[in-house]
Amino acid sequence: xxxxxxxxxxxxxxxxxxxxxxxxxxxxxxxxxxxxxxxxxxxxxxxxxxxxxxxxxxxxxxxxxxxxxxxxxxxxxxxxxxxxxxxxxxxxxxxxxxxxxxxxxxxxxxxxxxxxxxxxxxxxxxxxxxxxxxxxxxxxxxxxxxxxxxxxxxxxxxxxxxxxxxxxxxxxxxxxxxxxxxxxxxxxxxxxxxxxxxxxxxxxxxxxxxxxxxxxxxxxxxxxxxxxxxxxxxxxxxxxxxxxxxxxxxxxxxxxxxxxxxxxxxxxxxxxxxxxxxxxxxxxxxxxxxxx
Amino acid sequence: xxxxxxxxxxxxxxxxxxxxxxxxxxxxxxxxxxxxxxxxxxxxxxxxxxxxxxxxxxxxxxxxxxxxxxxxxxxxxxxxxxxxxxxxxxxxxxxxxxxxxxxxxxxxxxxxxxxxxxxxxxxxxxxxxxxxxxxxxxxxxxxxxxxxxxxxxxxxxxxxxxxxxxxxxxxxxxxxxxxxxxxxxxxxxxxxxxxxxxxxxxxxxxxxxxxxxxxxxxxxxxxxxxxxxxxxxxxxxxxxxxxxxxxxxxxxxxxxxxxxxxxxxxxx
Amino acid sequence: xxxxxxxxxxxxxxxxxxxxxxxxxxxxxxxxxxxxxxxxxxxxxxxxxxxxxxxxxxxxxxxxxxxxxxxxxxxxxxxxxxxxxxxxxxxxxxxxxxxxxxxxxxxxxxxxxxxxxxxxxxxxxxxxxxxxxxxxxxxxxxxxxxxxxxxxxxxxxxxxxxxxxxxxxxxxxxxxxxxxxxxxxxxxxxxxxxxxxxxxxxxxxxxxxxxxxxxxxxxxxxxxxxxxxxxxxxxxxxxxxxxxxxxxxxxxxxxxxxxxxxxxxxxxxxxxxxxxxxxxxxxxxxxxxxxxxxxxxxxxxxxxxxxxxxxxxxxxx
Numbered sequence: 001x002x003x004x005x006x007x008x009x010x011x012x013x014x015x016x017x018x019x020x021x022x023x024x025x026x027x028x029x030x031x032x033x034x035x036x037x038x039x040x041x042x043x044x045x046x047x048x049x050x051x052x053x054x055x056x057x058x059x060x061x062x063x064x065x066x067x068x069x070x071x072x073x074x075x076x077x078x079x080x081x082x083x084x085x086x087x088x089x090x091x092x093x094x095x096x097x098x099x100x101x102x103x104x105x106x107x108x109x110x111x112x113x114x115x116x117x118x119x120x121x122x123x124x125x126x127x128x129x130x131x132x133x134x135x136x137x138x139x140x141x142x143x144x145x146x147x148x149x150x151x152x153x154x155x156x157x158x159x160x161x162x163x164x165x166x167x168x169x170x171x172x173x174x175x176x177x178x179x180x181x182x183x184x185x186x187x188x189x190x191x192x193x194x195x196x197x198x199x200x201x202x203x204x205x206x207x208x209x210x211x212x213x214x215x216x217x218x219x220x221x222x223x224x225x226x227x228x229x230x231x232x233x234x235x236x237x238x239x240x241x242x243x244x245x246x247x248x249x250x251x252x253x254x255x256x257x258x259x260x261x262x263x264x265x266x267x268x269x270x271x272x273x274x275x276x277x278x279x280x281x282x283x284x285x286x287x288x289x290x291x292x
Numbered sequence: 293x294x295x296x297x298x299x300x301x302x303x304x305x306x307x308x309x310x311x312x313x314x315x316x317x318x319x320x321x322x323x324x325x326x327x328x329x330x331x332x333x334x335x336x337x338x339x340x341x342x343x344x345x346x347x348x349x350x351x352x353x354x355x356x357x358x359x360x361x362x363x364x365x366x367x368x369x370x371x372x373x374x375x376x377x378x379x380x381x382x383x384x385x386x387x388x389x390x391x392x393x394x395x396x397x398x399x400x401x402x403x404x405x406x407x408x409x410x411x412x413x414x415x416x417x418x419x420x421x422x423x424x425x426x427x428x429x430x431x432x433x434x435x436x437x438x439x440x441x442x443x444x445x446x447x448x449x450x451x452x453x454x455x456x457x458x459x460x461x462x463x464x465x466x467x468x469x470x471x472x473x474x475x476x477x478x479x480x481x482x483x484x485x486x487x488x489x490x491x492x493x494x495x496x497x498x499x500x501x502x503x504x505x506x507x508x509x510x511x512x513x514x515x516x517x518x519x520x521x522x523x524x525x526x527x528x529x530x531x532x533x534x535x536x537x538x539x540x541x542x543x544x545x546x547x548x549x550x551x552x553x554x555x556x557x558x559x560x
Numbered sequence: 561x562x563x564x565x566x567x568x569x570x571x572x573x574x575x576x577x578x579x580x581x582x583x584x585x586x587x588x589x590x591x592x593x594x595x596x597x598x599x600x601x602x603x604x605x606x607x608x609x610x611x612x613x614x615x616x617x618x619x620x621x622x623x624x625x626x627x628x629x630x631x632x633x634x635x636x637x638x639x640x641x642x643x644x645x646x647x648x649x650x651x652x653x654x655x656x657x658x659x660x661x662x663x664x665x666x667x668x669x670x671x672x673x674x675x676x677x678x679x680x681x682x683x684x685x686x687x688x689x690x691x692x693x694x695x696x697x698x699x700x701x702x703x704x705x706x707x708x709x710x711x712x713x714x715x716x717x718x719x720x721x722x723x724x725x726x727x728x729x730x731x732x733x734x735x736x737x738x739x740x741x742x743x744x745x746x747x748x749x750x751x752x753x754x755x756x757x758x759x760x761x762x763x764x765x766x767x768x769x770x771x772x773x774x775x776x777x778x779x780x781x782x783x784x785x786x787x788x789x790x791x792x793x794x795x796x797x798x799x800x801x802x803x804x805x806x807x808x809x810x811x812x813x814x815x816x817x818x819x820x821x822x823x824x825x826x827x828x829x830x831x832x833x834x835x836x837x838x839x840x841x842x843x844x845x846x847x848x849x850x851x852x853x854x855x856x857x858x859x860x861x862x863x864x865x866x867x868x869x870x871x872x873x874x875x876x877x
Contacts, residue, residue, distance in 0.1 A: 353751065355747075355750075374750075374755075375750040375751060376750050376752075376753045376754055376755045376756070377753075379751065379752060379753030380753050384751070385751050387747070387748065387751075391745045391747060391748035391751075392744075392745075392748070393740065393741045393744040393745060393748065393749075394744055394745075395740065395743070395744055395808075396737070396740055396741070396744065400737055400740075403734075403737055404737050404738065404741045404749070404752050404754075405752055407734065407737075407738060407752050407753050407754050408752070408753035410734050411734075412733060412734045412735065413735060414730065414735055414762055414766065416733075417729055417730045417733035417734065417735045417736065418726045418729050418730055420729055420733075424733070427734075428733070428734075431734075467752070468751075470752075471752065471753055
C-alpha cells in the first residue's frame, strides 16, 4: 500500500511539475496584463511538437532542440501580442478572451497542417535505467522534469528579484498606471510578458513530450488544467502557480490510483470549483478579487 | 411638485454618526468620528485629500462596515446593512467620479433611479400585465418630472455618456432623486464644474433642500460649501477636527492650521 | 411590429424552401438562436460571462433523452421536467457562483461545464457514455408526427419567436434596465437599490432554461445525442455567437447564430485549412468590429446620422 502510494506520488509530482510550468505562464501574463490567454495550451502543444521535430526529426542535440523550441514558442507569443492583442481598438476583456480563443483555433489548425493528425512521441531525455525507491519505480525522466522545473522557477525568481527589467515587470503588475508614470515602458513589459509566458508554455511542452503522445489537439486539456493549477494557487502569484500545479498533479494521481480513472479529468475542475467557492483568490492569493 | 410624500419633522436628527472608526491595513481612515445630521439641512464634510471623507460616505451608505461605532438612520442602526437595502430606506448617493450608466439614455438613467419605487420582476416584464404597463407609464412621468427639475428634459433621449461632463453631474443627482430619498449624499458634486455650473449646482441643492430632502456633501470647493451649508464638519487625518457653522469654521484656528501649507489659497 | 414581420419572414421561408438540407440548416440556426439569445441576456445585457453554457444545453437534451428513450415517457411530459431540472441545477450553480465576477466567474462556469461534460461522458449506464444515447423518439402531436423537415422547422422557429418576444419585453422593462445598469457600473447599480447578486442569479437561471429548451429541441430533432455536442468548444461557440452577433443586441443573436452555423458548413471547402480560416475570421471580427456585426453596422449608420447634433452649451440654459 505504501509502495503504491509512493508510486502515485512520483507520477503526481512529475505531472504536477508540468502543470506548474504551464500555470506559471498563465500567472505571469495575468499579473502584468490582467489577461487570460486561452491559447496557452497551444503553446504547450507547439513546444512538444517543436522538440519532436527538431530533436527526433532534424537530429539536433537535445539542448539545442530544447532551446530552439522554447525560443520559437516565445516568438509565437510575441507575434500574437503584436498582431492580435495590440491591434484591438476596444480592449474589453470578453473581446480579448475571444481573440485568444481565435488564436488557439488558428494555432491548432496550423499545427494540424504542419504535423498531421497523427500522434507523435519523443524518447526520454537520457537512457538511464529507472530508480527503485522503497519498492516504487522512479523514471529518470521524472527527475529531469523536476530538475528543469526547479531551475526555471529559480531563474524566474532571480529575474524578478535581481534584474531591473524583472523589477519593472513587477511594478507593472502592482500598478500599471503608476509604473508608466515613472517611466517604465508598460507596452514593452506587456510584450515581454507575452514572450515569457509563451516560453513557459513551450518549456511545459518540451517536458511533456517524452511522457505522453503529442498531437495537434493536445493543448486544450493541458492548458485548462494548467489554468486550474494557477487558480488553485492564486492567480497572479508565482509560488501559488507552483504549489497549485504540484497539488493538482498529486491529487490527480491519487484520485486515479485510489478511486477511478474515469475521475482523472474531473479532478482538476472539481478542485477549481472548490477553491472558487471557498477562497476565490486561491491558496496564496490576495484577498481582493476585483479584477476585470 | 413634491419629492416627498410625508415630510419628516423639521430639525429632527435624521442621521447620527457615532464614534465610527475604520482602518485599512495600517491606515486609520476614520478615527472615532461622530456628528449628527438634522433633517432638512445641508451638512458638509470638508478636509484635505486622504482625510477620510469618501470612506465616511461608504460607511454611511453601507458599502463598508465600520470596525467600530454605529450609524443611526431614522433611529435605526444601519451599519452592516446592504447598500441596496439602505436605498429603499431612503439613503441615495452620487459618486466622486460620476458613475452614470453610460450606454443608457438620460431618461433610462433616471428610470433605473426609480428602481426601488417600482416592482416589476421577470414574470411581470415578460407577461407585461396591465399593472406593469401602468407602473411603467407612472415611472416615466416621474422621471420626466425629475429631468425637468434638474434641467435636462430636452436631452431625455440622448445617450448619457454623450452629455458634457457638467451635465452628467446634474443627471447623476436627478438619478439619485429618482429613489425618493430622504437623505441625499453627494460626493464632491462641484468637482470638474466651471463657475457657472457651480452656481447652478448651488441653486439646485437649495431647491432640493426645499423639497424637504436632507443633504450631506463631501466637498473641496469652499465657495460652494461656505455659501450653502448649515453646518460643516472638518475631517483631518481621519479625525473630526472641528464642527460648526461656516462662520465658525472660517475663524477656527485649528482648521486654518491644518489647511496651512497644503492649500491656503482655496480657503477664503 | 417587428415580431409580425419576423413571423411573416419565417412563414414565407418555411413555405417556399423545400430542399430538406436547407430546412435542416435553418432549423439548426433556430436552435442556436435560442442558445445565443439566452446567453446574450446574461453576457450582453448583464455583463456576466459564462464559459459553460453547453452544460445546460446538454442537461436539457440528456434529461429528455433519458426520460423518453430509457423510461418511455412522452416527450411532452419530459419537456417540463427537463426545463425544471435545468432551472434547479442552474439555480444551485448560480447561488455561490455569481458572487464571483469577471474572469473568476468565467472560470467557475468553465469548471462547471467541464464537470457536466465529464458526467455525460462517464455516467454511461444512464447517458450511454462516449457512444451516445440512441433511440430518442421524434415528437408527435396526436397522430401527426413532428419529425424533421417543415413541421420541425415551424416548431423551432415558433419557439424562437416566443423567446424573442420574451427577451425583447424583458430588455425594455425595469428588469432589463437593471441588468444593463449592472453591466455599465455594478457599484452605481447597487447604489440605486438594485440587489445585484439576486438579479444576476435570476438572469443566469433564465438563460440556462432557454439553453435547456434548445437542448430539448435538439435531442428530438437528431434523436441521438453524445457528449461531444455539449463540450467546452460548444460553450465557446455559443459565447462566440453572442459576441460576433453583437452583445446586448437581440437581433444580433440571430445573426451570430446564423453566421456560426453556416460558416463551418461553408468552410468545408477549405478542407484541411478549415480551422485556420475559422480562427482567422474569429480574430478579425473581434479586432475590427469588437462591438459585433449588428452593432458595427448600426453604429456606422447612426454616426453618419448624428453629426447634426452639436453638444449643448451648459451656460445657455
